[in-house]
Amino acid sequence: MTSTALQPSFEDLGRPLATTPFVVVDLETTGAGADASITEVGAVRVCGGEVEGEFQTLVNPHAHIPPLVSVLTGITDAMVADAPRVDQVVPPFLEFARGAVLVAHNAGFDVGFLKRACAAQELAWPGFGVVDTVALARGVLTRDEVPNVKLATLARHFRVAEPPNHRALTDARATVEVLHKLLERVGNLGVSTVEDLLEFTRGVSPERRAKRTWAKDVPAEPGVYRFVADLPDRDGTVRRQVLYVGKSVNLRARVGSYFTAAEKRPRMEEMVRIATGVETTVCRTPLEAEVLELRLIAAHAPRYNRRSKFPERQQWIKLTVEPFPRLSLVRRVADDGASYFGPFSRRRTAEQAMLALYEAFPIRQCTGRLSERRLGSRCALGDLGKCLAPCDGSVGRAEYNHVTDAVRDGLTIDVRAVVRAPRARLARLVEQERFEEAERLTARLRTFVRASTRARRIGALAGCAQLVAVRRAEPGWEVHVIRYGRLAAATRARPGESVPGVARDAVAAAEQVERPVPGLPAATIEETERVAAWLETPGVRLIDVDGEWGWPLHGTIAEDDLPRLALGPAASPPST
Structure with a gap:
């Protein structure tokens, strides 16, 4: 299914700004902290540019008004002494605002006080839509027009009839004029409904909002979605390209979220802007959707997907097939009789697992091909006892094969030998309180155990x-x-x-x-x-x-058992 329509239907339009009532509210308080109280409420109800009513009252905070606040607002303790309490003011205000969208300058402050007042009275908050003229101004005005978005600055910029003076009703009236001026500006950006306005204040561009109708005909079923675009190739030929692939248990809801403030990833803003349509495939089960997503990402390598794009980038530890086998890091598994362990998504983790094997078994670490007929000199690892040194003839193939067989078992059958090998060294590090080194060693073992678990899960199904x-x-x-x-x-x-x-x-x-x-x-x-x-x-x-779907008994261990096996039952795990 492909959706590219941009023309919304009437039911998509939402609530038109011209016919929606707004209640512009402003509060004066004793401060900004959680223990501050409301001292004055002022509100103006407007619809279609016309004032429908005003609400104003002082409020007795039952607390001393700080001198600095009194100087700023002109409200004194004497003025509020006979004023109604907040529990007498909030219910009539909620009735005044019924069915409207709340508007405030720095709305989080004013609405926060109103919500706390409702909670204190055990009144349910009506769930008003809230428009913040601060956020609206930031999205509309440039720094060349206004240096900041303070109410006084905006009032001067728009030349409002009644400038704000830190009294609730006066400031609410000033905010009404600022709101109307800002709405005139956003109307040119395609904002015509309350829903458009709310998305605009949350930073959603008009281009994204305009494409929200793409989700209308998408089924509310599990499946996979693809954002596509008709883009020119290097030779100039325009072809349909897949920009992004995703999955969801509800395609309509997920696709629709890309055109709202719920989608906050910057690269998705760019992707939606470039896209010319959305294609969807309904799947019968969520697992089918997961698998189809992976296959499509691997097939198209979409530029905006970050994960699963290059499934071939895996690392494997290979136990080679030669007279004196060794361990090697490779990118592919071949049908060559060698033993492979993995996969690892990063070379670094593969190297850590290989070091765990070297810690457990004295297998050679040199890369040259050895022969019993051509002898050489041993390296430093041979002198340290970390390698059997078959290069100088110290051991023959039969004795060396005992080690390679043990390595193979550690890779495929029983991880316990690898986990227990550094026990003495680990205990010594703990005793010497060299905890950082001990943690690095246990982290190496942890990497090996995780890789073993992954290998067993994959190998069991692969066979x-x-x-x-x-x-x-x-x-x-x-x-x-x-x-x-x-x-x-x-x-x-x-x-x-x-x-x-x-x-x-x-x-x-x-x-x-x-x-x-x-x-x-x-x-x-x-x-x-x-x-x-x-x-x-x-x-x-x-x-x-x-076939057989099972694991060797000791093919892996639980990570919680790692300290016990590595240190012994009586020891405690190292900590940093």
């Missing part, structure tokens, strides 16, 4: 030819067919339908997936992780499993 799983999701059941870690089919069994029957139909219609390279799933790593996360959610039931 399973087919999984058919369902989960109750009102209304009905979600049904997914997963082949070698790839989502091959997604559907939903509606209430009254046979779930096994729907699952059989899904299997019959599912995508045919070829067996991938051993150790790799048939999908991107991120897609397989999303599938694994869904399979691990409570309530998922397996209908069919073709």
Whole structure:
């Protein structure tokens, strides 16, 4: 589905400014703190540029008015001695403002006092729309026109008939004139409704607001949306390009949020300005939407998506196949008989996991190809006992293979040897109170354990030819067919339908997936992780499993168990 219409319907227009009543309010108080009290309320009700009524009263704060406040406002303790209490003033004010939009200069201050007064009286705040003339002025006027947006400055700029004087009703009257002048300015920017005005004061550009009708015909269903634009290629040919891909459980609400103040990311402002339309695809399940989003991002590499754009940028630790194997960092997994561990999204984390392996096993760290026939001299690591030094003939292939077998087991079957290897060193660091070094060492182990958990989740699904799983999701059941870690089919069994029957139909219609390279799933790593996360959610039931979906008993450990295994049961974890 594509939505590019810009002409709104009548129901999209909102409340016209010309026929909406506004109540412009101003308060005088004993101060600005939370313990300050209201001393005067002034308000003017206007509609269509005409004054419909005014509201003004002093308020007895039942507290001393500070001298500086009295000098500023002219309100003294004697003047408010016989005035009504705030609980006698707020209800009639709320009645005066009924059905209107509140307006104030620095509205957070005035509305905050009114809300606190309502709360103290256990009165429900009516939920007025609130327009702040400070924010409105900042969006309309430039620094060349006014040096600041104080009420007195704006009153002088617009030459209001009754300048503000720090009395509530006078200041409210001045704010009315300022409001009308500002509304004249924003009318030229396409602001014609209260909704437009509220969005304008929140920093939403007219270009974004004008495109809000794109969301009107978008279904309120789970799925994927794409912002697109017709842009020229390098050769000048205009082509439709995908700018941004996202997913949502409610496409209409999510797409609509891009045209309001709810969307605050600066790059999205630019994206919406460039976009010429929105395309949507309804999905049968949220997991299908997640997977489709990933696939579209990988296919189009949209300029405004930051994540998931380059799924091929992964790092793997490889245990090579050669007379004296070694560890190597590679970007791809090949069907070459080698053992691979990963993936890692960053080279830095892969290097940390490799250091954990070097800490546990004396496998060589040099990069040259070794042979039993050509001997050399050992390096410093051999002298330190951190390498078996097969280069100088100290050990043969059979003895060295014991180490490589242990490394392979640590990568694929049992992580405990890696975690326990630095126990003595870690305990010594803790005893010497070298906690920063101890934390770096445990962080390295933590990286290895997390990588092992990730590898087990991916490997378990990658080796399973087919999984058919369902989960109750009102209304009905979600049904997914997963082949070698790839989502091959997604559907939903509606209430009254046979779930096994729907699952059989899904299997019959599912995508045919070829067996991938051993150790790799048939999908991107991120897609397989999303599938694994869904399979691990409570309530998922397996209908069919073709292959084995499981982990080695000690293929990973819980991170909470890491200190106990690394330090021993009686030790305490290092802390910084």
